[in-house]
Structures are given as C-alpha cells and as structure tokens.
Amino acid sequence: LDHFISVEALTNEEVLTLIKRASQLKKGILPTQIKEPLYAVNLFFENSTRTHKSFEMAEKKLGIEIIDFEPSTSSIKKGESLYDTVLTMSALGTDIAVIRDSKEAFYTELIESSSIKCAIINGGDGTGQHPSQCLLDLMTIYEEYGHFDGLKIAIVGDLKHSRVAKSNMTMLKRLGAEVFFSGPDQWIDGSFSEYGNYLAIDDLVSEVDVVMLLRVQHERHETHETVSIETYLDNYGLNETREKKMKPAAIIMHPAPVNRDVELESSLVECDRSRIVTQMSNGVYARMAILEAIIAGRNKVDKQADDIFT
Numbered sequence: 001l002d003h004f005i006s007v008e009a010l011t012n013e014e015v016l017t018l019i020k021r022a023s024q025l026k027k028g029i030l031p032t033q034i035k036e037p038l039y040a041v042n043l044f045f046e047n048s049t050r051t052h053k054s055f056e057m058a059e060k061k062l063g064i065e066i067i068d069f070e071p072s073t074s075s076i077k078k079g080e081s082l083y084d085t086v087l088t089m090s091a092l093g094t095d096i097a098v099i100r101d102s103k104e105a106f107y108t109e110l111i112e113s114s115s116i117k118c119a120i121i122n123g124g125d126g127t128g129q130h131p132s133q134c135l136l137d138l139m140t141i142y143e144e145y146g147h148f149d150g151l152k153i154a155i156v157g158d159l160k161h162s163r164v165a166k167s168n169m170t171m172l173k174r175l176g177a178e179v180f181f182s183g184p185d186q187w188i189d190g191s192f193s194e195y196g197n198y199l200a201i202d203d204l205v206s207e208v209d210v211v212m213l214l215r216v217q218h219e220r221h222e223t224h225e226t227v228s229i230e231t232y233l234d235n236y237g238l239n240e241t242r243e244k245k246m247k248p249a250a251i252i253m254h255p256a257p258v259n260r261d262v263e264l265e266s267s268l269v270e271c272d273r274s275r276i277v278t279q280m281s282n283g284v285y286a287r288m289a290i291l292e293a294i295i296a297g298r299n300k301v302d303k304q305a306d307d308i309f310t
C-alpha cells in the first residue's frame with residue numbers, strides 16, 4: 001500500500017489479507033524486520049486514546065521510531081496549516097504520518113502533493129471515514145465467525161455523525177454481510193439506505209449476529225439534532241432486557257469510548273458477549289498489519305513482508 005486513507009481505496013482481497021495478517025501477529029508470529037530506520041509521526045488534531053495509542057504501540061512493536069508531535073506546542077498554534085505541517089514533517093525525513101483531523105477527506109491534498117513524500121494513514125477524518133477502526137472491527141467479527149457472507153449486522157445509534165458506521169457499512173456490504181441500521185430519526189442519513197434497512201432496536205436485537213453500537217457524538221451535534229440522553233438507553237440503546245433477547249452466539253461491539261448507560265447499559269460493557277475490550281486489543285494488531293503493508297509498499301522490509309503484501 002502507498003497510503004491507507006479510506007475503505008473505498010482497498011480491494012476485498014487487500015482487506016482480507018490485512019485481517020489475516022493481523023490475526024497472525026496476534027497469535028505471536030513475529031512482525032517483519034525493517035531493513036533501515038523508519039520514522040513515524042502521529043498527528044492527532046481531534047482527541048483520541050485508542051487510535052492514537054494503538055498506532056503508537058504498533059509502531060513500537062515494529063521498531064519504528066516515533067517523532068513526538070504535540071499540536072498545542074507546535075506551529076499549528078501560529079496558524080500553520082495541516083498541509084504545511086505534513087510538508088514539514090516529510091521534509092524532515094518522516095516516512096509515515098498517521099493523521100486524525102476534523103476536516104473530511106483532509107488526506108486528498110496530501111496524497112496528491114508531489115512534495116509530500118511520506119505515507120499518509122487516516123486515523124479518522126471528521127464524519128468521513130475511520131478505516132483502521134473498520135479493519136479492527138472486521139478482524140473482531142472474522143475471529144468470531146470466520147466469514148462475513150450472510151452475517152446479519154446491526155449498526156445502531158448516531159449514524160449521521162459516525163465515520164465508523166460509514167467505513168463499516170461499506171466494507172461489510174462488500175464482503176457479503178446483511179447490514180441493518182437503527183437509531184433516532186434525527187440521525188438517519190438517507191444515503192445509508194443503499195447499504196441496509198432501518199428498523200427499531202426491538203425489531204433487530206433477536207435477529208442479528210452482531211449488535212454494533214455507536215457513540216453518541218455530542219460534540220458534532222447541531223441544536224436540531226439533539227436527543228434526550230435521559231431516555232436514550234430505553235428508546236434506542238442496548239439494555240439488559242434487550243441483551244437477553246439476542247441470539248445465544250451473537251456479540252456486542254462498540255468502537256469506544258462508550259457513554260455508559262447511554263448507548264449501552266454499563267453492566268454489559270464487559271459481559272460475556274461483549275467484544276469491546278477485544279476490539280481495543282485487536283486495534284494494535286490491525287494497525288501493525290496496516291503499517292507492515294505501508295512499509296512493504298516503501299520497500300523497506302524483508303522478503304517476508306513483500307510476499308505478504310505485494
């Protein structure tokens with residue numbers, strides 16, 4: 001891979017290769033050896049714990065040198081743009097830039113630039129895409145079921161503002177899963193209808209193999225989009241009563257952070273059928289696989305990685 005920016009830019013074969021590689025890494029198969037020093041910078045202009053720190057962990061496990069970057073003490077504070085920041089990091093010799101920014105498709109001008117030489121990894125672009133979250137989510141589902149074809153998957157909650165929903169519905173449909181949506185009317189996005197049908201949560205919980213909940217993204221809501229948080233769990237969320245109606249083998253997922261007792265009853269966060277902690281752990285291996293594929297694309301790893309990814 002040259003960059004990792006959106007699920008649309010990946011073939012099904014590339015996605016399945018990345019998932020299988022991430023699973024190998026999780027089982028303890030050693031990561032590929034880097035032939036010469038590699039430098040990564042993690043530029044997070046929106047808050048993050050999981051994505052930022054699991055990329056950092058993945059980079060350390062692969063032996064990549066991390067160049068510290070703190071937005072609040074950088075020249076961003078003097079008004080420097082994202083483009084000029086990445087141009088600078090590239091000129092300094094950075095090989096990989098992992099970026100989260102509130103601007104949708106921020107990566108387009110970066111990958112089109114002939115001056116920016118570093119690989120760009122999208123760590124979340126506004127309400128656009130979250131492709132590395134998609135990969136770790138798919139890995140988690142694949143570990144459970146070993147396939148996607150015919151699986152029924154409900155994506156529930158703040159659909160309109162969710163980059164996770166957009167990446168996941170695209171890839172899940174392409175891989176043969178049947179996608180359903182549920183959530184408040186204010187957050188229905190008409191463009192989702194080509195990916196699956198909307199149903200009330202009570203019509204879905206007993207029918208699906210995966211209930212994938214989304215965080216209520218208060219920070220992105222305009223006044224007309226607000227929903228009562230006091231009644232959200234009862235009206236739209238997964239509570240213990242609904243959980244008891246799920247199929248015996250069905251699983252609960254959530255990209256986290258979870259608003260406990262809003263989209264998911266707090267007692268269910270670590271219940272037997274919850275895979276939320278597994279998703280976090282899988283994030284490290286999924287991101288190692290992404291980084292390996294990027295490194296293979298830059299010809300800086302041994303023959304093993306070339307064989308896996310090229």
Ligand code: CP
Nearest residue numbers: 048049050051255256
């Ligand atoms: N799931 C996710 O993207 O979490 P962070 O915002 O903590 O990175």
